[in-house]
Amino acid sequence: MGTTLKIALIKGDGIGIDVSDATVEVVDAALARAGAQPLEYDEIRAGAGCFAESGQDIEPDGEARAGAADAIFLGAIGLPSVRHADGTEISPHLRLRDRFGLYAGVRPVKAYPNAPQRLADPRAAGIDMVILRESTEGLFYSAAAHGRSDIRGDEEVRDTLRITRATTEKLHRFAFRLAEKRKERGKPGRVTCVDKANVFASMAFFRKIFDEIAPEFPHIPTGYQYVDAQALHLVRAPWEADVLVMENMFGDILSDLAGGLVGGMGMAACAEIGDETGLFQPAHGSAPDIIGQDKANPLAAVLSGALMLDYLAEKSNDASYARAATLIEGAVDAGFAANRLRPMEFGGDMGTRAMTDALLECVAAKDLAAG
Numbered sequence: 001m002g003t004t005l006k007i008a009l010i011k012g013d014g015i016g017i018d019v020s021d022a023t024v025e026v027v028d029a030a031l032a033r034a035g036a037q038p039l040e041y042d043e044i045r046a047g048a049g050c051f052a053e054s055g056q057d058i059e060p061d062g063e064a065r066a067g068a069a070d071a072i073f074l075g076a077i078g079l080p081s082v083r084h085a086d087g088t089e090i091s092p093h094l095r096l097r098d099r100f101g102l103y104a105g106v107r108p109v110k111a112y113p114n115a116p117q118r119l120a121d122p123r124a125a126g127i128d129m130v131i132l133r134e135s136t137e138g139l140f141y142s143a144a145a146h147g148r149s150d151i152r153g154d155e156e157v158r159d160t161l162r163i164t165r166a167t168t169e170k171l172h173r174f175a176f177r178l179a180e181k182r183k184e185r186g187k188p189g190r191v192t193c194v195d196k197a198n199v200f201a202s203m204a205f206f207r208k209i210f211d212e213i214a215p216e217f218p219h220i221p222t223g224y225q226y227v228d229a230q231a232l233h234l235v236r237a238p239w240e241a242d243v244l245v246m247e248n249m250f251g252d253i254l255s256d257l258a259g260g261l262v263g264g265m266g267m268a269a270c271a272e273i274g275d276e277t278g279l280f281q282p283a284h285g286s287a288p289d290i291i292g293q294d295k296a297n298p299l300a301a302v303l304s305g306a307l308m309l310d311y312l313a314e315k316s317n318d319a320s321y322a323r324a325a326t327l328i329e330g331a332v333d334a335g336f337a338a339n340r341l342r343p344m345e346f347g348g349d350m351g352t353r354a355m356t357d358a359l360l361e362c363v364a365a366k367d368l369a370a371g
């Protein structure tokens with residue numbers, strides 16, 4: 001047995017708590033079945049609830065503990081009722097992205113059988129893309145640390161859109177490597193640079209760096225789309241999208257849109273990867289409209305947990321974590337195919353608890369290869 005890997009666990013607010021609990025159960029079961037060493041969890045309190053109680057958006061030593069762990073798992077943070085004086089919400093997770101340089105926001109979007117695609121076209125069953133969202137700068141730069149916005153009294157407010165060469169080079173290389181991996185798995189492996197290079201110098205710079213990096217990967221086909229047209233294509237023919245790389249705010253918006261195409265935010269997993277650590281969280285928020293009702297779909301969180309296990313496998317060079325990730329992904333595939341996963345989110349009869357139990361059964365099922 002190798003050393004025990006530690007996860008900083010930030011459940012956060014609202015349904016973030018429920019989907020984190022579900023993820024820990026499913027991840028632990030998959031690790032046990034894969035014969036992997038169990039994980040150790042260091043639970044850190046952070047979010048709007050923490051701020052309302054203590055005046056701090058994260059426990060005093062929370063950031064340092066998060067950085068010391070092998071990976072961070074986060075449920076969701078924020079409640080519209082708890083705000084700073086400037087009107088913005090409590091968002092310590094943006095500071096974590098900034099502090100730990102979590103530039104690569106990986107947001108896979110995939111259609112599962114029996115999960116209703118929102119488009120009637122049968123080709124929608126083939127939706128399988130990754131939105132790669134830069135996650136530390138872009139138009140979120142001012143928000144990365146609260147107080148960075150330029151507030152000029154009550155007359156004008158400016159936020160900054162920042163694109164740096166260093167981060168953008170890393171982001172585009174990440175996109176091409178992701179496309180290579182997808183190509184190995186039979187996907188098209190094509191990278192599209194999504195920007196607004198027709199009007200913003202920052203975006204023209206983003207595209208220029210894309211053009212500089214692309215020749216390092218001559219076997220990967222490339223394309224460009226302006227973000228407005230990309231929104232149209234995502235609604236009209238989302239099955240054509242493969243790897244889409246873009247600035248922070250564009251990725252925030254388009255990843256929710258894409259999640260909606262395959263059932264809703266409860267299907268939208270996310271990994272935020274930096275050079276030293278990774279943060280894994282569903283792309284959704286705390287869903288105040290369904291808090292405390294056992295209605296949250298835990299799949300986005302559980303699939304983010306599988307992304308975390310893949311990351312840990314690479315980081316620790318221990319294939320048993322990758323086997324556990326494959327078990328979870330296989331359980332979700334098989335569970336949908338057999339109609340054993342029926343989230344309330346899109347009309348099914350299963351709330352968070354029932355979905356978690358069904359996932360545990362699918363992970364344990366004899367017909368799922370242990371990888």
Ligand SMILES: NC(=O)C1=CN([C@@H]2O[C@H](COP(=O)(O)OP(=O)(O)OC[C@H]3O[C@@H](n4cnc5c(N)ncnc54)[C@H](O)[C@@H]3O)[C@@H](O)[C@H]2O)C=CC1
Pocket residue numbers: 015019075076077078079080089093264265266267281282283284285286287288289290295296297298300345
């Ligand atoms: N990364 C994070 O922690 C994020 C936090 N937020 C915060 O969350 C709060 C709510 O934000 P919203 O804009 O309402 O976005 P949201 O993602 O929480 O909810 C949008 C819609 O999707 C539904 N939904 C989301 N996740 C679901 C799930 N797992 N199962 C079933 N339905 C689900 C909600 O019920 C709601 O109708 C705000 O305070 C916001 O700032 C929002 C997005 C990301």
Ligand SMILES: CC(C)CC(=O)C(=O)O
Pocket residue numbers: 078091094252283285
């Ligand atoms: C701070 C979050 C509310 C931003 C967001 O919506 C996201 O990261 O997806």
Ligand SMILES: [Mg+2]
Pocket residue numbers: 252253256283
């Ligand atoms: Mg978002």
